[in-house]
Amino acid sequence: MKVAVVILNWNGLPMLQHYLPSVVTATPEADIVVADNGSTDGSVAWLQEAMPQVRLVLLDKNYGFAEGYNRALAQLEGYEAFVLLNSDVEPAEGWLAPLVEQLEHNDDVAVVVPKILDDKERTKFEYAGAAGGFIDLLGYPFCRGRILNRVEEDCGQYDNACDVMWGSGAAFCCRAEVFEELGGFAAEFFAHQEEIDFSWRVWLSGRRVVVEPRSKVYHLGGATLSSDSPFKTMLNHRNNLAMLYRCAPTAQRLLVAVVRPALDAVAALDYLVQGKPKSARAVWQAWRDFLRWHGRLSAERKAIRANVKREAPIYHGSIVLRYILGRKSF
Template sequence: MIPIPQPPETISVSTRIAIVILNWNGKQLLEQFLPSVVSHSQSADIYVADNASTDDSVAFVKAKYPEITIIQNQENGGYAKGYNDALKQVDADIFCLLNSDIEVTPNWLPPIITEFDNNSNTAIVQPKLLDYKRKDHFEYAGAAGGFIDKFGYPFCRGRIFETVEADTGQYSDNTDIFWASGACFFIRKEVFNTLNGFDEDFFAHMEEIDLCWRAFNLGYTTKYIGTSTVYHVGGATLQSSNPRKTYLNFRNSLYTLTKNASGPIFILVFTRLVLDGIAALKFLFELKFKHILSILKAHFSYYAHLPQLIKQRNQITQQKHYYKCTSILMKYYIQGQKTHR
């Protein structure tokens, strides 16, 4: 079969975009996925921000890709601090925070830059995230853009809890969403700086939801651009079966609610305490005892940080209500709604 030639990238010459890939001991991922990024992102500057790796991934990038700029962080501060530290050294109009386990596609950038150029209120953008291992299915981490229910549980178009949809073109639109996946996360530099970046207390997981909510509280818009596609391995850094991930997700969800949600926060938190207890019972039936311990640790950590979180909440001028539904748990487990549509 003769390959179909791809039209050249056409990106606004006035828009400077920087692709920043956070790395920690990820030489194999860089070997596998950097070629697509370099090949299909010729209009962007590419950076690898290294979180104090102990393998030879930095040496590999320097030798193989001298055109890529290396930023060497002094410690492994996770996703949040890693990007906060690195982006201070990047000069661009738009930051693209790209996981090291993502394969990009030809012409993935122009639709996103067009959105930023045409809509000044668009602060954050996510492309279509498909599964690298099953390329006709959405990927768990972000799918076709994220939403949140009243109790702080995130879900996506194309993925609700463990149900992941096949991509049949049902989400090939461009539309407003509530949160964009940190796996491939575009944000205006000026907005990132206005928000003081990610909350480093999160370390990793859900910090992008917190950032999007803070942007929303300031009146900015987050968009999903379904005409741009990338493929994500997912779980390459921390798999869903890891109790550490359970701890971070449960704790950081409570952090996000307390800081950003409108209304009487203690009622929401009490309700979450009950719902998280039900989740612990589910893990008990599945004999996943380490995950039960992770939920308990998440709550203890949350209560220890509660005074600081309340202080952060009080510094926000206005908490805004943004819930796609009252309870995604009710819709999924009781009403049987397994897909977004």
């Protein structure tokens, strides 16, 4: 299987200098591609001089994660699979082969992701993807190995390959033909939760998303937007609402419409109590954008759910309530 490992970069020169050599060393069997989102920090010049074995795809401006990858992958022909890899990821030795094996041995698997560990505390799972992700009935994402802000130690408790609802975009292996067939990521998302939206559409198309823990990577996280960024808060809230509107079954969508406004209002108030007025404002901005998108989202929903072959494996409960009741793993 011909595979390209594609790293999207935007002004991430320090990350490239630190992590890219390890990607090249650990991945001799695949082509390494850096797609540059209009960087102005000297990234391209460094790549051309220091990493001539890496293919460059140059985009004219910062299109964000979603459209940046859409445009970059459209320029890469002849590949059977793409591995989207964040610029702040170090793969373990032999990481790629188990991912490719899943695709080669299971025709209905469209996306496969590795176990993602924290690059700073390597015995712990990493927040962004851990050992594969799910969402609950209200649309809140969580992972095997990470519920809310509680991240587990990796003690081998999730070392079984299994179906998951979504895989993290930090390390995301996808069949090229499926990425094209499903129209890639939702460009309007810009960044955050586009991989969950895409994974959901994979399930609706009758295919599966799998985590393969024999493959392991270490992710720094927060290299582009810190966890405290109001812009990141807005993107996560807005894109989550848009994803639910686009993809969710009718009953779930109606439940979200009734319950989420109150829960998000509580979240905004909590930000105010914490002295984070910009983050509180970001929640309201997310709802404003979501409501403005309503017409387009309705059309997208009609197309996405026109021929549902199977529903995604959603947790039909509240992950927050489950956590409060003491069940802090999944």
